[in-house]
Amino acid sequence: MTRGRWGLMAALALSVVVPLGLDQYKLYVLSLTLVYVILAIGLNLTLGYAGQISLCHAAFMSFGSYAVAILGQHGVAFEIGLVVGVAVAFAWGLVLGFPALKVKHHYLAMVTLGFNIIVFLVLRNWESLTGGSFGISNVARPAWGPLSFKSDRAFYLYILAWAAVVVFSAYWILTSRWGRAFRAIRENEMRAEVVGVSLRNYKLMAFAIGAAYAGMGGALFAPLLGYIDPGAYTLDRSIQFLMMVVLGGLGRFEGPFIGALVVTVLPEVLRGSEGLYLIIYALAVILMMLFMPKGLVGLWDLAWRSSRSRTSPSISSASPR
Amino acid sequence: MADFVQLSVAGVSIGAIYAMAAIGFVLLWQTSNTINFAQGEFVVLPAFAMVLFFVIFRLPFAAAMLATVLVSTLLLGWGVKQLLVTRLLRMGVLPLVIATIGLSLLIRYSLQQFWTPLALPFPAIFSRDPIRLGTIVVSLEEIGNIVFAAVVIGALQLFITRTKLGWAMQAVAQNRTLASVLGINVSRLVTITFMLNAALTAVAAILIAPVYLVKYDIGIGLGLKAFYAAIIGGFNQIRGALLGGLLVGVVETLSAAYISSHFRDAFALVILIAVLLLKPEGIWGVKEEWAS
Numbered sequence: 001m002t003r004g005r006w007g008l009m010a011a012l013a014l015s016v017v018v019p020l021g022l023d024q025y026k027l028y029v030l031s032l033t034l035v036y037v038i039l040a041i042g043l044n045l046t047l048g049y050a051g052q053i054s055l056c057h058a059a060f061m062s063f064g065s066y067a068v069a070i071l072g073q074h075g076v077a078f079e080i081g082l083v084v085g086v087a088v089a090f091a092w093g094l095v096l097g098f099p100a101l102k103v104k105h106h107y108l109a110m111v112t113l114g115f116n117i118i119v120f121l122v123l124r125n126w127e128s129l130t131g132g133s134f135g136i137s138n139v140a141r142p143a144w145g146p147l148s149f150k151s152d153r154a155f156y157l158y159i160l161a162w163a164a165v166v167v168f169s170a171y172w173i174l175t176s177r178w179g180r181a182f183r184a185i186r187e188n189e190m191r192a193e194v195v196g197v198s199l200r201n202y203k204l205m206a207f208a209i210g211a212a213y214a215g216m217g218g219a220l221f222a223p224l225l226g227y228i229d230p231g232a233y234t235l236d237r238s239i240q241f242l243m244m245v246v247l248g249g250l251g252r253f254e255g256p257f258i259g260a261l262v263v264t265v266l267p268e269v270l271r272g273s274e275g276l277y278l279i280i281y282a283l284a285v286i287l288m289m290l291f292m293p294k295g296l297v298g299l300w301d302l303a304w305r306s307s308r309s310r311t312s313p314s315i316s317s318a319s320p321r
Numbered sequence: 322m323a324d325f326v327q328l329s330v331a332g333v334s335i336g337a338i339y340a341m342a343a344i345g346f347v348l349l350w351q352t353s354n355t356i357n358f359a360q361g362e363f364v365v366l367p368a369f370a371m372v373l374f375f376v377i378f379r380l381p382f383a384a385a386m387l388a389t390v391l392v393s394t395l396l397l398g399w400g401v402k403q404l405l406v407t408r409l410l411r412m413g414v415l416p417l418v419i420a421t422i423g424l425s426l427l428i429r430y431s432l433q434q435f436w437t438p439l440a441l442p443f444p445a446i447f448s449r450d451p452i453r454l455g456t457i458v459v460s461l462e463e464i465g466n467i468v469f470a471a472v473v474i475g476a477l478q479l480f481i482t483r484t485k486l487g488w489a490m491q492a493v494a495q496n497r498t499l500a501s502v503l504g505i506n507v508s509r510l511v512t513i514t515f516m517l518n519a520a521l522t523a524v525a526a527i528l529i530a531p532v533y534l535v536k537y538d539i540g541i542g543l544g545l546k547a548f549y550a551a552i553i554g555g556f557n558q559i560r561g562a563l564l565g566g567l568l569v570g571v572v573e574t575l576s577a578a579y580i581s582s583h584f585r586d587a588f589a590l591v592i593l594i595a596v597l598l599l600k601p602e603g604i605w606g607v608k609e610e611w612a613s
Binding site: 107113118124125246275281283285286290293 | 356405408409412415416418419420422423424425426427430431433434438541545548549552583584586587590593594597601
């Protein structure tokens with residue numbers, strides 16, 4: 001097994017065992033981290049691997065949240081809401097990804113940015129459906145007959161199960177020929193096309209799959225908080241996801257885990273001063289771009305390599321990178 | 322009808338300010354492929370500088386204005402180019418996009434944390450007394466903003482079309498490699514473009530400060546309007562950005578008055594999306610060659 005797979009297994013085992021002893025608040029932070037991991041994996045697929053910038057990840061996320069919340073009000077099972085949310089996000093990913101086929105970075109950035117603002121405005125103003133700026137409260141957590149995931153601990157494990165699905169499916173996608181095609185597009189679009197990668201389908205898919213993961217993250221986010229309102233799905237939130245992925249390491253499989261952890265834990269440490277937190281955050285991102293474009297994972301690689309360089313000259317790895 | 326004309330004048334007046342930010346934005350894209358996501362903050366920071374020089378230090382207006390433009394040109398023009406852009410330019414579009422997003426957060430929340438989270442009032446530059454032309458009433462402030470912006474944009478246009486430096490800028494915009502082969506110092510030109518952009522946003526800041534209040538977060542909206550304007554009009558043409566800016570200003574003013582102020586931001590967006598779908602190079606833009 002490679003380093004990447006060992007890491008995954010160890011992380012999974014730890015995430016099942018460790019939280020059993022945590023108090024309610026820490027459990028909540030950890031659950032939130034997992035939700036962010038799902039979202040960040042989606043964005044990493046779109047941005048990190050396929051190089052398509054998306055500034056509307058929060059909008060895709062809102063589809064999942066509102067699907068679960070609205071259908072839940074009518075007594076529909078959580079999982080059905082989740083599937084609907086993922087499907088809606090996927091469909092919108094296709095719709096938005098379509099212009100990505102013919103335009104370049106700056107247009108895609110603008111389209112997605114505009115889309116996030118429109119979705120936010122619709123969420124806030126379509127009161128009969130979304131509850132307007134008050135949002136929807138009492139979003140129910142899933143329950144399967146007698147087996148309920150209402151307690152924080154049970155719901156944490158429930159999120160963990162979905163996170164595992166996301167991690168393994170993303171791993172599978174990225175090690176398949178899809179992943180190779182995505183990376184080929186990121187490195188050089190024209191060359192990728194010349195060697196026979198069908199740009200159209202892969203770019204569209206990279207975008208839509210990223211959106212679908214965001215929808216799933218959103219679906220899990222709503223019952224975790226218990227209430228939702230449009231303020232959670234602003235452009236700022238999308239930018240936050242972008243930073244998360246950058247901070248972790250663009251186009252690196254471990255990136256989203258590290259990014260999500262830093263982004264949820266750092267504000268807890270700097271509690272009470274959101275502005276200060278954002279300043280540190282912004283500085284970190286700028287410095288990262290300047291000196292460590294590979295993110296925190298890149299830093300880890302450096303440390304790893306220098307400690308191993310005496311014993312083995314080269315490390316071959318099948319992990320997607 | 323009188324209402325409509327009055328609102329249109331108000332729209333053009335605010336649109337002229339958007340246009341300045343949009344033109345700077347287009348210049349940056351043209352010469353350095355930089356999509357400046359901090360363009361809104363590039364307006365906000367000089368606005369705060371203007372408050373510092375004019376309201377707090379009580380400098381005469383002209384001196385305060387000069388100082389503001391100078392600070393902006395040095396800090397946001399020269400400084401940003403030297404510290405950020407030089408290094409990131411070689412790595413393609415994406416790292417610069419992300420870095421400017423970081424820069425926008427840094428400026429916005431530094432102002433909030435280290436200066437004030439409150440809105441600072443700013444005295445009117447032009448008189449707000451109404452001017453009556455028959456049944457139409459406009460204010461001197463609106464006319465003043467339009468004239469001021471027109472002079473600045475006209476001067477810029479002359480600079481670009483009539484001076485050697487301006488020609489060199491056009492050459493770099495058209496083909497960077499060729500321009501450098503021809504002996505143009507591309508890096509120096511990019512620096513000049515950044516300084517020009519910072520001067521433009523500083524002027525926009527001085528004009529917008531009395532209209533909006535000066536607050537740390539107004540850059541979000543301003544930056545967006547500049548993007549819309551640039552894309553709607555045409556990303557690779559100054560005249561396009563000008564047209565786009567005016568259009569955005571007029572459309573948002575009219576739609577807020579006649580349709581719904583809730584969706585005031587949405588109508589400009591609808592135009593934006595229509596343009597992207599139907600004519601992605603912009604209403605007055607030119608198709609770009611394939612480039613990465």
